[in-house]
Amino acid sequence: MNTFHPDFLGETARRIGLKRYPNVRQFVVQHLYPDTLRLLLLLHDFVAIECVVGIGYSGNESVVDALKRAGIRVVTPAFADLEHTVREELARALSVCQTNNLKLILHEVGGYAIKALHEHFAEACETVIGAIEVTKQGVWAAQSLPELRIPQVNCAQTRLKEIEGKMVGEAVVSSLDNILRDMGYAVVGRAALVNGYGWVGKATANSLRQRGLRVSVNDCDIIKCVEATVDGFAVVRQPSDIESPAIVIGASGRESISAQVIDNLPDRCFIVSGASKNHEADLDHLASLTVRTRPIHRHVDAHTLKDGRTLLLVNKGYPVNFTGSSVPDEIVEFLFAELIMLVPALLDHDLEPGIYPLKDEHEQIAAQIWLDLR
Numbered sequence: 001m002n003t004f005h006p007d008f009l010g011e012t013a014r015r016i017g018l019k020r021y022p023n024v025r026q027f028v029v030q031h032l033y034p035d036t037l038r039l040l041l042l043l044h045d046f047v048a049i050e051c052v053v054g055i056g057y058s059g060n061e062s063v064v065d066a067l068k069r070a071g072i073r074v075v076t077p078a079f080a081d082l083e084h085t086v087r088e089e090l091a092r093a094l095s096v097c098q099t100n101n102l103k104l105i106l107h108e109v110g111g112y113a114i115k116a117l118h119e120h121f122a123e124a125c126e127t128v129i130g131a132i133e134v135t136k137q138g139v140w141a142a143q144s145l146p147e148l149r150i151p152q153v154n155c156a157q158t159r160l161k162e163i164e165g166k167m168v169g170e171a172v173v174s175s176l177d178n179i180l181r182d183m184g185y186a187v188v189g190r191a192a193l194v195n196g197y198g199w200v201g202k203a204t205a206n207s208l209r210q211r212g213l214r215v216s217v218n219d220c221d222i223i224k225c226v227e228a229t230v231d232g233f234a235v236v237r238q239p240s241d242i243e244s245p246a247i248v249i250g251a252s253g254r255e256s257i258s259a260q261v262i263d264n265l266p267d268r269c270f271i272v273s274g275a276s277k278n279h280e281a282d283l284d285h286l287a288s289l290t291v292r293t294r295p296i297h298r299h300v301d302a303h304t305l306k307d308g309r310t311l312l313l314v315n316k317g318y319p320v321n322f323t324g325s326s327v328p329d330e331i332v333e334f335l336f337a338e339l340i341m342l343v344p345a346l347l348d349h350d351l352e353p354g355i356y357p358l359k360d361e362h363e364q365i366a367a368q369i370w371l372d373l374r
């Protein structure tokens with residue numbers, strides 16, 4: 001661990017007077033990076049962690065070892081097994097809490113546990129005080145439940161999270177650029193299509209433009225299309241209008257590289273996700289068209305299709321920036337400071353089921369600490 005790293009998180013806990021909650025346990029679904037290690041080790045002192053399920057485990061063994069040394073149970077499923085593992089581990093954590101008369105909170109990125117709780121263990125909701133969530137994806141997961149039975153407090157739509165979105169777009173493009181360089185390609189002068197012109201998509205489009213690509217944008221929200229036009233991007237309104245991009249990137253949080261889009265992509269087009277899961281491209285459709293797949297780079301598979309085209313799928317459709325260093329830790333940590341503040345926001349109040357964003361005044365504290373310590 002970098003010992004020169006400012007202690008943003010410890011300082012946050014001190015400034016807000018975070019206290020210990022001995023009768024509560026945490027069930028965590030998180031990435032396993034050095035920044036999350038700092039967060040989890042700190043939070044474990046205040047709300048003991050029952051289990052950490054690692055998302056998109058990419059072999060960060062030192063993080064796993066450090067968590068285990070702290071006495072924390074860690075499981076590291078492959079992406080494809082994540083939902084199944086969350087369900088199994090949640091069953092275990094609920095049972096431990098019920099046996100020992102403890103309460104549980106969910107601490108997660110992406111809404112996996114809140115979904116599993118409602119779909120498989122609804123009768124155990126009274127053991128769960130609530131969930132703390134970092135991403136819009138997780139808020140969308142809670143919103144999609146027929147009946148939300150617990151409170152979810154989140155820092156998914158704060159102003160600092162929007163600022164992080166800029167860095168995510170930059171990380172998406174820089175990870176992609178690194179892969180293309182490895183393969184001997186230059187991105188400059190190529191055409192790219194970005195699907196989704198939200199926080200991440202807008203930053204992705206700008207970052208591509210800064211690297212000399214010709215960028216088009218598509219968004220299902222017509223107002224976003226106007227914004228992209230005013231920002232100087234070409235806007236694609238129908239898949240049939242796509243003009244041979246060399247790269248198509250999904251940053252919508254939903255399926256945006258649809259079957260129709262895939263059918264219109266030119267030969268040797270790279271298919272890339274900048275979101276948080278593997279749902280941007282219709283991978284089933286791609287598989288149904290594919291006659292042969294072969295790896296041409298550690299993070300790129302060439303899909304040769306029945307019609308003779310070859311499409312180049314990056315990181316098997318998972319976010320490209322999960323292939324290496326993504327957003328710098330010190331940026332992510334202002335969000336983690338917000339996440340720490342969600343703990344008392346959830347545990348010190350008797351919240352009804354519902355979705356609760358972090359309050360503005362709490363966000364100000366995170367911003368102050370970040371500027372003070374940087």
Ligand SMILES: NC(=O)c1ccc[n+]([C@@H]2O[C@H](COP(=O)([O-])OP(=O)(O)OC[C@H]3O[C@@H](n4cnc5c(N)ncnc54)[C@H](O)[C@@H]3O)[C@@H](O)[C@H]2O)c1
Nearest residue numbers: 137196197198199200219220221252253256274275276319
């Ligand atoms: N890769 C990462 O490290 C990382 C980090 C943060 C967030 N994310 C993820 O990025 C995704 C986008 O986040 P955001 O904050 O930009 O969200 P956002 O809500 O600001 O933007 C999403 C945009 O996509 C548009 N959209 C939705 N469905 C579409 C479709 N089918 N086709 C075209 N456009 C569509 C929406 O209208 C919206 O403008 C989320 O899944 C989020 O979890 C990824």
